[in-house]
Amino acid sequence: MNAKDILMRAVQCDQAGRILEAQHLYQDGIQILMDLVSGESDVAKKKVFYERIKEYIDRAEQIKDRVQKHVIRGELVTNIPIDDNATGNSYQSLFGKYLNAEVKEVLLEEPYLIEKYQFQNLVTFLELLVKNCRNIKYVRVVTKTDMKAPENQKNVLEQIRADMFRRNVTLSIKFEDTLHDRKIVLSNGYIIKIGRGLHFFKATNPLYSLGLCDYDFRKCLQTDVDIWRTKNFIA
Structure with missing residues (x-):
């Protein structure tokens, strides 16, 4: 799957409450986007890529924090x-x-x-x-x-x-x-x-x-x- 398909799947899993799978897919999608942006020469396109990457990184970190809190508490x-x-x-x-x-x-x-x-x-x-x-x-x-x-x-x-x-x-x-x-x-x-x-x-x-x-x-x-x-x- 390409980055778009992977990240769409990540959002679907996220919305369905399957956050472990969502986190995994976000990380895979982020890596593909990082590889794409490294070869992009257009400054404007690079900026858009980085903005999207930051959004997905932030969401993946939120999921990581949520899982850690679940494990610690109880x-x-x-x-x-x-x-x-x-x-x-x-x-x-x-x-x-x-x-x-x-x-x-x-x-x-x-x-x-x-x-x-x-x-x-x-x-x-x-x-x-x-x-x-x-x-x-x-x-x-x-x-x-x-x-x-x-x-x-x-x-x-x-x-x-x-x-x-x-x-x-x-x-x-x-x-x-x-x-x-x-x-x-x-x-x-x-x-x-x-x-x-x-x-x-x-x-x-x-x-x-x-x-x-x-x-x-x-x-x-x-x-x-x-x-x-x-x-x-x-x-």
Whole structure:
């Protein structure tokens, strides 16, 4: 898409309350406009470009501030301690009831998406999103770069992104190598903070035993799950 189409799409998402996707599209559109203006020799046209760019930058910053305020504010709804070797703690059991038709966008901050089991956990989480949230349109995953095998990481994430696209869900991947905190932010106003992020399940032993597919049968590492409630993104 060209800059005009991307920015029109951004405005549509913005008006529909899908602000994470809108922010992503604004940033893409801004970059294309910046590339165009750098090659423009007409001073008057440059001025018009810069005025439009500033408008979109300001809006993208407003969205960023709104998301940050949502994440910072909120009330603790429940704390779920998980003991070492405990079972019955699948994603569905822990927070599935908060994944509903009101969820249109999700922000997942998960620093570690490197190992095979970590990608499997991500897919399991996304399966639950698509299954429970019939109106889901956009998921942003923020993670660290795999310094040892960055191309493999990108290839796996691209496979997942392409599959989500076929299901009419946009999956955006952002790399932040200083990322430490782990959280799941839902556009309906719930925030899920897990001490170990998505990766608190122990491997099945032996491999082909209960828990291989149904995580309620999996033994867990010790961790805590905090569920917070704040305003939804549209508010």
